[in-house]
Amino acid sequence: MKTRDFIILSVLVTNMAMAQLKKVDYKDNGQILSGFSASPKKSLTNKPGVLILPAWKGVDEHSKEIATKLADMGYYAFVADIYGADKRPKDTKEAGEKSGYYKKNIKEYQNRISLALAELVKQGANADNVVVIGYCFGGTGALEAARVNMKVRGVVSFHGGLGKDASREISAIQPKVLVLHGADDPYISEKEIKDFQNEMRTAKADWQMNYYADAVHAFTEKSAGNDNSKGAAYNELADKRSWEAMKLFFNEVLK
Numbered sequence: 001m002k003t004r005d006f007i008i009l010s011v012l013v014t015n016m017a018m019a020q021l022k023k024v025d026y027k028d029n030g031q032i033l034s035g036f037s038a039s040p041k042k043s044l045t046n047k048p049g050v051l052i053l054p055a056w057k058g059v060d061e062h063s064k065e066i067a068t069k070l071a072d073m074g075y076y077a078f079v080a081d082i083y084g085a086d087k088r089p090k091d092t093k094e095a096g097e098k099s100g101y102y103k104k105n106i107k108e109y110q111n112r113i114s115l116a117l118a119e120l121v122k123q124g125a126n127a128d129n130v131v132v133i134g135y136c137f138g139g140t141g142a143l144e145a146a147r148v149n150m151k152v153r154g155v156v157s158f159h160g161g162l163g164k165d166a167s168r169e170i171s172a173i174q175p176k177v178l179v180l181h182g183a184d185d186p187y188i189s190e191k192e193i194k195d196f197q198n199e200m201r202t203a204k205a206d207w208q209m210n211y212y213a214d215a216v217h218a219f220t221e222k223s224a225g226n227d228n229s230k231g232a233a234y235n236e237l238a239d240k241r242s243w244e245a246m247k248l249f250f251n252e253v254l255k
Contacts, residue, residue, distance in 0.1 A: 020071045021064055024078070025085070026119050028112060034085040035116060036064050037078050037123040038071035048254040049076040049125025051117055051145075051152075053138030055221070056099040058088045062221055063135070075250075076125035080116030082109065082141070099137040103161070106168075110144055117150060127151065129255050133246065134160055136218060139179075146175045146205070154253035156180065156246050159217050162188060162196035173205035178249045180242040182215030186231045210245055212238035 022037045036059065050070050054063040059081050067077040082102060089095035102109035113132070121127045132155045134142035139160015146155045147164070154176035162179070177200065181188070200207040215238035216231055218224040224232045 020068055024119055024123070026115060028084075028115055031087075032085045033081040033112070033115065035059065035079050035081045035119060036067055037076075037119070038064075038067040039076055039124055040071045040074045042074060043076065043124070044074035046129050046255045047076060047124060047126040048074075048250070049078070049120045049123075049130040050250075051113070051120050051130065051132045052077060052079045053082070053113065053116075053132065053134030053141040054079060055136035055138055055218070056089070056095040057092075058083045058095075058098075062223070063138075066133075076120060076123055078116060078120035078123060078125075080113060080119075080138075080141075082112045082116075082138075103137075103140060106144060106165070109141060110148055110150075113141055113145055114150060117145075117152070126255075129153065131155065131250065131253060134158065135220060136160055143177070143179075146173050146177050147171070147203075149174045153255075154178065154249060156249060158220050158242060158246075159185060159215075161192075163192045164199070166195075170199055170202045173200070173203040173207075176249070176253050177205050177207040178245065179207070179209040180245060181209060181211050182217060182219045182235070182238065183211040183213050184215060184228065185217045187217050208249075210242065212241060214238075 020038045024035050024037045026033050052063050063079045067079050070077040089098050130152045132142045132145045132152050135158045139157030142155040142157045152175050156178045158180050215235040216228045218232040219235040219238040222234045224234050226233050
């Protein structure tokens with residue numbers, strides 16, 4: 001095959017995959033939220049769905065890429081908009097402020113997750129056959145979905161924050177929990193890890209926590225570069241291993 005023909009074919013294949021993505025506007029009272037839906041060409045049995053909670057900058061190319069990839073595997077996928085269509089962070093400073101707000105005002109975060117779950121079901125997913133996955137800030141959100149027993153079968157946190165306000169009561173957790181964690185993540189303290197694990201035990205949760213060697217924060221994000229000294233960097237092996245762990249988890253928890 002000539003190089004030019006190969007490039008054209010590659011572009012066509014990419015465009016076919018991306019065509020599965022559909023922008024979906026929905027509301028939280030007067031706030032317009034803009035998420036993205038990806039529907040499978042051929043759904044798996046019982047129409048499983050995956051809600052994707054993006055990292056601290058909100059809806060991004062990475063989360064949309066994950067949605068497309070999941071749809072290609074037969075899942076209904078939906079990328080949640082937590083901040084609002086006109087409130088996306090412009091830089092890391094704003095991202096820190098906005099994600100910090102929702103971590104502090106946790107009920108508002110939980111509400112935005114619930115609204116996105118409803119949209120996933122509207123797009124065709126079986127309401128009784130859903131999991132939530134999240135990255136970084138979104139990983140924190142995935143754990144919140146479990147903490148308040150949203151109607152999901154399981155949650156997966158990729159390099160997410162594990163902590164919660166110590167004054168909050170620990171209740172029994174029904175959804176199964178999978179945490180995929182960089183062993184060298186400088187942003188998650190040993191105390192936070194220990195407190196989280198004790199929380200899971202107290203909540204009598206069915207939980208797992210995988211550690212990945214030489215992985216720091218954001219190890220699934222190619223845009224993070226590969227310099228571990230910055231605290232956030234891509235790790236190809238950890239990315240692949242964590243994805244495979246997620247697939248095994250899906251096989252277990254989804255009908």
